[in-house]
Amino acid sequence: MTRGVWHNEETCSVTRLTERQITMYLSSNIFAYHSSDVNWCEPDYEVSSFTIEFWNSISGIPMIVSSLIMISLNDDYTRLVPHCRYANVVWWLLAVTGVGSIYFHATLSLFGQFLDEIGIIWLGFAVLAMYAEPSVVFLPSSFNKNRTLYQSLMLVAAVVATTLSFVEPKFNHVWLFLFVVPVVRGVTMKKTRNLNMEKFQALGRNGLVLLALAVICWVLDRVFCPFMLSIRFPYLHAVWHILVLIAANMVFVFGAFDYANQTASKHEPYLAFLPLLGSYVGIWYVAFRLPNRKST
Structure with a gap:
């Protein structure tokens, strides 16, 4: 199977391809190994006979772990910030995306592909719903x-994006990169508004840089797989998982802090850092200077 491309047989007619897709969606074969048309650059079964893309798969574990930590840290935020009672849906969806990523890369099944990519779609819209201003997505004031x-x-x-994804799975990658537009736009707008806050x-800024590096890794793994194989490092999709997770933590918390600073300033929100591995590897979150509670 060719790496990093969609594997549609050139001899198939459009009608036959459509019938094949519909059949795969509705049959139990969606759970079968290699039932997805997607394959990444990492060699299949290189580490384990049960896991097709081992490193791509286990690199989804930090998504689950970090999400659960964020949920435990987010209690004050969901309680104090207006319209954010259900803000933890962002981190639950990131955990679901992690589960989907692990399952998808372990099996390369169509079900795993949908679980992974639809999780990303809902995560993107959840972040926009909770933390972004309407103008970020070009809506009127x-x-x-x-x-x-x-x-x-x-x-x-x-819901519309999910429906389109079932009609044509290739739309999933379109949505993935379309989310970059409001992210960059939102960060730029918020940075301009809070020039006196260095942290x-x-x-x-660091979130956007890491996001750019993550996208480069995704493209290299997807488009330049033969070259990555030639230098014996076909693992950039796993690197993408780690970099985009770190970038997501930064960008999501960036947006969450700005929204809290606008709507719940009386509770004195501030950016806090929870170190996990040394002083530089950890999780950013929004904390509040509440009475009888020491700031960190």
Whole structure:
């Protein structure tokens, strides 16, 4: 099977391809190994006879671990920030994406592909719903006065995107990279508004840099697989998982802090860092200077 490309047989007609897709979606074969048309650069079964892409698979574990930690740290945020009672849905969806990634790369099954990519779609819209301003997604300023309506619109958009993904799975990658536009736009807008906050500025800037590096890894693994094989490092998709996770933590918390600073400033939100491996590897989160609680 050729690496890093969609494996559609050139001899198939459009009608036959459509019938094949519909059949695969509805049959139990969606759970079968290699039932997905996607394969990444990492050699199959290189480490384990049960796991097709071992390193791509286990690199999804940090997504689950970090998400559960964030949920435990986010109690004050969901309680104090308006319209963010269900903000932890962002981190639960990141955990689901981690599970989907592990399963997908272990089996390269169509079910795993949908679990992974649809999880990303819902995660993207959840972040926009919770932390982004309507103008970030080019909506009129009138939506600023009705946050519930804006969040409902993001929910509808997620449903539409999911439906399109079932119609044509290649749309999933389109959505993945379309989310980069509001991320960059949102970080740029918020950085301009808070020029006097050095830690806040650095968090947004570093998040974008890591996101750019992650995208480069994705492209190299997807498009330049023969070259990566020639230098004996076909593992950039696993590197993408790690880099995009770190970037996501930074960008999501960047947006969460800015929103809390606008809507719950009386609770004095601030950026906190929980070290996990030494002083430099850890998780950013939004904390509050509450009475009888020491700041970190």
